[in-house]
Amino acid sequence: MSSSSRPLHIDPLEKKWLKVAFALIALFVGVILYTGFFQHVHPPGGMETIDSAALHLSEEFAEDRLGVSVAPDGAIKVTLVAARYGFYPRSIKVPAGRPITFRIASADVLHGLHVPMTNLATMVVPGYISTVTTRFPKPGEYPLLCNEYCGMGHDHMWSQLQVVSQEDWDALTPSSKEP
Amino acid sequence: MPESSFKPLILSHFWLAFGSFGLACVLGVYQVLERSGLIPLMQSPEVYFASVSTHGVLMAFVLTTFFIMGFGYLVATTSLKMPLAHPKWATAGFSVSALGTLMAAIPLLLGKASVLYTFYPPVQANVFFYLGAALLVVGSWFWAVIMVVMFGLWKKAHPGATVPLPMFATTANAILWLWTSVGVALEVVFQLIPWALGWIDTIDVGLARTLFAWTLHPIVYFWLIPAYIVLYSLVPKAAGGALFSHDLARLAFVLLLVFGLPIGFHHLYMDPEHGQGFKMIHAVGTFFVMLPTLMTGFTVIASLEQAGRKKGGKGLFGWIGKLPWDHPVVLAAILAFLMLIAGGFGGIVNASYGMNAMVHNTAWVPGHFHLIFGGTTVILYFAAAYAVWPKLTGRALIEGSLPLVQLWSWFIGMIILSTPWHILGLLGQPRRISSVAYNSLLTLAWDPYELAMIIGGLILLGSAFLFLHILLASQRKGLRIAAEEAEIHYADEEPEGTRVPALLNGFGVWNLVILLLMLANFGYPIAQFFLFKTFGSTGWGY
Numbered sequence: 001m002s003s004s005s006r007p008l009h010i011d012p013l014e015k016k017w018l019k020v021a022f023a024l025i026a027l028f029v030g031v032i033l034y035t036g037f038f039q040h041v042h043p044p045g046g047m048e049t050i051d052s053a054a055l056h057l058s059e060e061f062a063e064d065r066l067g068v069s070v071a072p073d074g075a076i077k078v079t080l081v082a083a084r085y086g087f088y089p090r091s092i093k094v095p096a097g098r099p100i101t102f103r104i105a106s107a108d109v110l111h112g113l114h115v116p117m118t119n120l121a122t123m124v125v126p127g128y129i130s131t132v133t134t135r136f137p138k139p140g141e142y143p144l145l146c147n148e149y150c151g152m153g154h155d156h157m158w159s160q161l162q163v164v165s166q167e168d169w170d171a172l173t174p175s176s177k178e179p
Numbered sequence: 180m181p182e183s184s185f186k187p188l189i190l191s192h193f194w195l196a197f198g199s200f201g202l203a204c205v206l207g208v209y210q211v212l213e214r215s216g217l218i219p220l221m222q223s224p225e226v227y228f229a230s231v232s233t234h235g236v237l238m239a240f241v242l243t244t245f246f247i248m249g250f251g252y253l254v255a256t257t258s259l260k261m262p263l264a265h266p267k268w269a270t271a272g273f274s275v276s277a278l279g280t281l282m283a284a285i286p287l288l289l290g291k292a293s294v295l296y297t298f299y300p301p302v303q304a305n306v307f308f309y310l311g312a313a314l315l316v317v318g319s320w321f322w323a324v325i326m327v328v329m330f331g332l333w334k335k336a337h338p339g340a341t342v343p344l345p346m347f348a349t350t351a352n353a354i355l356w357l358w359t360s361v362g363v364a365l366e367v368v369f370q371l372i373p374w375a376l377g378w379i380d381t382i383d384v385g386l387a388r389t390l391f392a393w394t395l396h397p398i399v400y401f402w403l404i405p406a407y408i409v410l411y412s413l414v415p416k417a418a419g420g421a422l423f424s425h426d427l428a429r430l431a432f433v434l435l436l437v438f439g440l441p442i443g444f445h446h447l448y449m450d451p452e453h454g455q456g457f458k459m460i461h462a463v464g465t466f467f468v469m470l471p472t473l474m475t476g477f478t479v480i481a482s483l484e485q486a487g488r489k490k491g492g493k494g495l496f497g498w499i500g501k502l503p504w505d506h507p508v509v510l511a512a513i514l515a516f517l518m519l520i521a522g523g524f525g526g527i528v529n530a531s532y533g534m535n536a537m538v539h540n541t542a543w544v545p546g547h548f549h550l551i552f553g554g555t556t557v558i559l560y561f562a563a564a565y566a567v568w569p570k571l572t573g574r575a576l577i578e579g580s581l582p583l584v585q586l587w588s589w590f591i592g593m594i595i596l597s598t599p600w601h602i603l604g605l606l607g608q609p610r611r612i613s614s615v616a617y618n619s620l621l622t623l624a625w626d627p628y629e630l631a632m633i634i635g636g637l638i639l640l641g642s643a644f645l646f647l648h649i650l651l652a653s654q655r656k657g658l659r660i661a662a663e664e665a666e667i668h669y670a671d672e673e674p675e676g677t678r679v680p681a682l683l684n685g686f687g688v689w690n691l692v693i694l695l696l697m698l699a700n701f702g703y704p705i706a707q708f709f710l711f712k713t714f715g716s717t718g719w720g721y
């Protein structure tokens with residue numbers, strides 16, 4: 001026993017492998033940082049609070065404010081309330097190929113929102129507003145599913161999202177044609 | 180022999196762990212059947228969610244905690260060659276945890292705690308569920324403290340000597356668990372219990388989720404470290420070789436401990452209550468914990484290669500065929516690696532800050548953790564049980580190739596269960612649904628995969644029963660063997676006199692590093708709930 005401790009021992013083969021491992025990690029981290037900072041690929045975020053028990057009194061989430069709205073500058077916003085067991089309004093229509101910002105609040109418990117095979121996904125946490133922006137490349141009928149357990153009716157919690165082509169959209173909303 | 184006196188205690192831990200596991204597997208098969216819609220009479224969300232909550236708690240908290248405690252006591256006494264310190268406290272810890280399990284099981288089975296193993300307020304469970312879960316954790320703290328105490332006692336009695344690797348890793352795990360469990364303990368004690376008792380009306384769900392995420396990531400290393408101990412300390416000898424690397428093995432455990440803790444936000448990527456900055460910091464940290472696993476893969480495979488070459492294996496891959504595939508510990512390690520490679524790939528997808536949106540809360544996620552937790556980790560728990568059973572029972576494992584059949588069937592069943600599960604996730608199926616009720620064309624494509632999962636589940640259930648049978652039959656009818664034959668063979672360590680660097684022989688500095696990292700990564704995100712006005716939630720039924 002005894003004698004003083006020796007320095008860290010790393011086998012030459014291990015040294016090589018460590019380099020490979022660091023290269024792998026650098027690659028993944030690099031991709032994340034690059035797509036995040038240069039292509040703006042981010043998850044939802046930003047702490048915005050709301051009283052989930054009083055959504056009907058709020059500016060943004062009162063019943064008559066929900067649904068799709070087009071701002072004067074053409075920006076499209078979808079305001080939804082997630083409540084057992086649906087996303088309200090139950091059916092919405094948006095154009096393909098344009099950035100669309102979803103704003104969602106829960107009226108009761110946790111929910112999750114996901115449109116399969118797209119990156120439209122966010123948790124909906126009571127007390128907080130979820131904001132997520134995406135673009136749907138292809139027109140079609142999409143289900144908007146709840147993907148967080150929210151009670152016995154969780155299986156039934158979904159709404160419909162219709163993505164229409166740009167031309168159909170313009171026909172629907174003449175105002176959005178104006179510059 | 181002083182050590183024989185605590186064998187019943189360790190066996191009690193193992194039987195509680197594996198008994199719960201067997202029951203949970205039965206529930207698992209019910210779940211895959213129910214959700215497939217194959218038998219319409221079975222359809223019931225009430226039963227399904229009670230079952231998933233019970234299955235999740237039994238697998239994630241009961242199987243793991245009791246196995247880890249039992250295995251820890253065994254590793255401590257056999258690798259340090261000293262008697263159990265404070266056996267009375269160990270018994271007390273077991274009793275507290277067992278009582279907690281019972282207390283939580285009753286509301287779970289009655290459908291009064293269908294809040295899933297992740298608790299997820301504001302759906303509210305019966306208070307006994309939260310109390311039971313808290314006691315389970317408190318009992319495990321007794322274990323963690325005893326591990327740290329034994330580590331200290333041994334070092335004091337052997338000044339300057341290197342702590343044997345399996346005990347070094349076990350102590351790392353005990354310390355990891357103490358840090359890890361604080362998050363969920365705060366949530367349960369200061370939020371869920373007072374709220375379920377009606378002492379407070381509302382709780383902040385954002386804070387609750389943040390505290391849970393503190394625990395949710397490192398808890399997987401708590402489960403994994405005993406499996407890694409099997410890989411590092413039991414596999415090399417079983418394969419007929421030696422451990423390739425000593426320092427890096429220790430470093431791997433230190434890295435798991437230090438970097439496993441401050442990265443839990445990858446469970447909250449999709450949450451609104453945190454900003455993108457902290458999410459990105461945790462994302463980068465998450466990729467750094469790949470390092471210890473990549474190191475482990477290298478060291479263990481290199482150890483196996485040396486063993487295979489010693490047996491005459493030639494060429495780039497010839498050594499693989501020479502390995503003793505008929506040794507349960509070696510076979511389990513090989514199968515565990517295969518599942519780890521697939522599961523690790525899936526984990527990288529989950530961890531990816533942006534890509535996560537495609538798979539978050541889809542069926543991909545349970546597919547992933549069944550493969551890596553139910554597969555890689557649990558198959559190494561089986562290996563550990565086979566390796567230590569003779570020591571604990573004084574009897575050899577029953578004759579024949581049953582353990583090999585058991586391991587292979589677990590592997591095959593897990594592949595058949597988890598592959599379609601991943602595909603379902605990519606096809607958009609949410610996790611945690613008891614039936615497919617969406618009136619959408621998309622869901623037609625889901626049916627065949629749900630049916631395949633039933634086959635996987637049935638194979639796994641058969642394998643689980645076989646496992647319990649082997650343990651029981653060996654304990655009751657196995658050949659009695661001499662004490663020397665029952666010894667546990669840990670991989671050789673360096674000869675005495677060569678001392679590893681002090682940083683790899685203790686945890687003082689590392690605890691400080693963890694403290695700083697936790698402050699940096701969780702300090703503000705938790706403080707924000709107190710700095711800003713937030714709105715709490717009342718409790719909801721389900």
Ligand code: HEM
Pocket residue numbers: 203204205207208210211231234235236238239242295296297545549552553554557596609610611612635636637639640
């Ligand atoms: C017979 C083998 C098994 C089968 C058939 C099975 C099946 C299932 C099913 C169908 C679910 C529900 C998932 C959902 O609704 O999204 C589930 C959940 C779960 N399983 Fe298993 N499982 C098995 C073994 C295991 C093992 C060995 C473990 C880990 C050691 C495990 C851990 C879990 C956990 C933690 C959950 C809860 C997930 C949640 O709350 O979302 N399972 N399992």
Ligand SMILES: [Cu+2]
Pocket residue numbers: 084085110111112146147148149150154157
């Ligand atoms: Cu929901």
Ligand SMILES: [Cu+2]
Pocket residue numbers: 395396397399443445446
């Ligand atoms: Cu994690």
